[in-house]
Amino acid sequence: MQNQFDPRTTTGVNTTATVGVPRAARDAGLRSYMLSVYNYMASGVLLTGIVALLFAPYAADVLVSASGRGLSGLGWIITLSPLAFVMVMSFGINRISTGTLQLLFWAFATVMGLSMSTIFIAYTGTSIAQTFFAVAAAFLGLSLYGYTTKKDLSGFGTFLIMGVVGLLVAMLINLFLQSPAMQLAISAIGVLLFAGLTAYDTQKIKSMYAYVAGTDMMGKVVIMGALNLYLDFVNMFTFLLQFMGDRR
Template sequence: MANWNDTRQQQRTGFGSVPRAGDAVARGETFDAGLRKHMLSIYNYMTSGVLLTGIVALLTYQTGLAYSFASGPLMWIVALSPLAFVLAMSFGLNKMSRGTLQLLFWGFATVMGLSLSTIFLRFTGESIAATFFATAGAFAGLSLFGYTTKKNLQGMGTFLVMGVVGLLIAMVINMFLGSSTLAMAISFLGVLIFAGLTAYDTQRLKREYEYLRGTEFAGKAIIMGALSLYLDFINMFMFLLQFMGNRE
């Protein structure tokens, strides 16, 4: 005989039962909280990396070491070292632990500081600071757009990546031509391309969380996401500095 007074039986969910709306809301709130934590971790890493780069660049300039990196063999070593870190992190991602990736990220931010120290030899400190804050404001707005927009930016991302390749080719060509007009055109396009990549990468990182959450790879994704946004910020800053920077 059925026990209609058994509350445990009444609370048990059987086949064909309708999910309660409260359960869906709770799952949505949990997902949103996890996403916010994930993105905040990415922004914290990225911001810390930018600050470390700025501190190293300023100290390197103040100690006079920047003059050693402005020309000669050391210039090429310092300039290419960040690329070596990026390649190591990208190709060794699956084999490296999260701790190793963290060390490489901080090492990358440090050598970038050494590389960027030479901008203090070419531009005034006031114009560098003004450009930095202008870049920070633009980055915040673009990243917020990428996070909140409902529009799919994937198609734009493919176009922008192709634009980066074209930009690199144009920069190599101009190393031989030395055209100031082409240099300004490259800087203008560079600002636009990395501004677009900021919005695109933010949306991409947000969507990646949907299938990375709860996995072992999620911790690594935070560091690699910070690296992507870091590169967007630094490149936008460097190209914008060609317009806003006052020469020494």
């Protein structure tokens, strides 16, 4: 998914869309485009939070198996559903309409809320709130850096994505090892990786404007850009909560 909208690999987009357009108009269009991305992303996070909070009283009965060890069948379906939505949105972008992509994004945010509802059982409300606001402040700073920096961050992208793959492997291994020390390391590394991806993705989303402005792809790129930033925010929040959250 990370390379889906890389300007160097995108095809079928009118790259001369902004040629001859006054700079002021381009800047206004870019601001509107980025604002749309942030609005989608923030709305998705808000929807996820509301769903998680409302579903929390029922999460233990629905998501946890009768033995209390691991997830129930429905719990596994809810937990894996967000990944299915991301794959459909990423690989089906050229075949589905903008309206359908919007519906998939809201559905994704909803099932993410269901799957994340267990944090209200595992952690205190105070630590959840503290972690959320800490991540929100860090996200704003990192995204602002990615938007304003003149440094090309594309070279860091490959390194960061490889790091995420390695992190997933480590998480799978720790499912069997159940090592607290390894889990602590995974959480710390996860925070750093998704912090870096926040700046990288912001710059990549910004760079895409020149390629999609005035084309039918613009609406889709806005939604997928919001999805990328949403994933950066939620993963950074989850790993930081595991790292410093107070358990009940």
